[in-house]
Amino acid sequence: MPKRVALKDSFMVDTSDLSNLCRAVSADFSDEQVDVSGFSATGVNEYLPGPRTQTVTVTFYGAYGVGETHAVLYPLYKNRTTTVIKWRADQTAVVSATNPELRGNAKLFSYAPGSTRGDTDTYDVTFTAIDSAGFDWFIT
Amino acid sequence: MTKTTYKVTGEVPFDIYQPGETFEAELDPELEERALERGSIEVVGGRTRKKEEVTDA
Numbered sequence: 672m673p674k675r676v677a678l679k680d681s682f683m684v685d686t687s688d689l690s691n692l693c694r695a696v697s698a699d700f701s702d703e704q705v706d707v708s709g710f711s712a713t714g715v716n717e718y719l720p721g722p723r724t725q726t727v728t729v730t731f732y733g734a735y736g737v738g739e740t741h742a743v744l745y746p747l748y749k750n751r752t753t754t755v756i757k758w759r760a761d762q763t764a765v766v767s768a769t770n771p772e773l774r775g776n777a778k779l780f781s782y783a784p785g786s787t788r789g790d791t792d793t794y795d796v797t798f799t800a801i802d803s804a805g806f807d808w809f810i811t
Numbered sequence: 812m813t814k815t816t817y818k819v820t821g822e823v824p825f826d827i828y829q830p831g832e833t834f835e836a837e838l839d840p841e842l843e844e845r846a847l848e849r850g851s852i853e854v855v856g857g858r859t860r861k862k863e864e865v866t867d868a
Binding site for chain 1: 821823824825845846851
């Protein structure tokens with residue numbers, strides 16, 4: 672895939688297509704860096720990767736209509752529901768090697784909408800992978 | 812298990828289906844319950860929700 676300007680992303684939560692109600696997606700996969708250093712002539716630390724945490728943070732527009740942002744997200748947080756999220760770069764093209772889709776089972780451990788007078792109502796929501804399968808990229 | 816007919820009643824698409832569109836599917840019961848609860852979809856033809864169907868059976 673060539674360089675792109677992010678315009679056509681698809682983001683789905685609990686099978687609802689919230690693409691038009693979000694404007695930024697950021698995935699963060701990180702492994703705990705475990706120090707396994709022993710004495711050595713150089714004194715340089717030695718590390719191994721430890722537990723992995725995967726999150727996807729999305730900036731949503733606050734929307735309170737039927738089936739919109741709040742109606743989809745708040746029950747997931749309130750009821751501690753596990754749901755599936757899906758994100759891909761081009762919603763007009765099928766999932767493929769050049770348009771891979773990030774998928775996985777997630778939970779919301781926090782939910783914090785808000786508003787500021789005169790500003791567009793947006794807030795960030797972080798989805799955390801909650802099983803051993805984690806989030807992964809699929810090409811079909 | 813037979814497919815159920817749904818209509819997208821929410822303001823945003825449900826899966827690949829646009830608002831107002833009707834589709835047939837076998838949804839996961841819990842997913843269906845959440846989607847019905849928030850108004851994303853409705854069952855076409857007046858079928859009661861699956862959990863209630865089990866109770867009635």
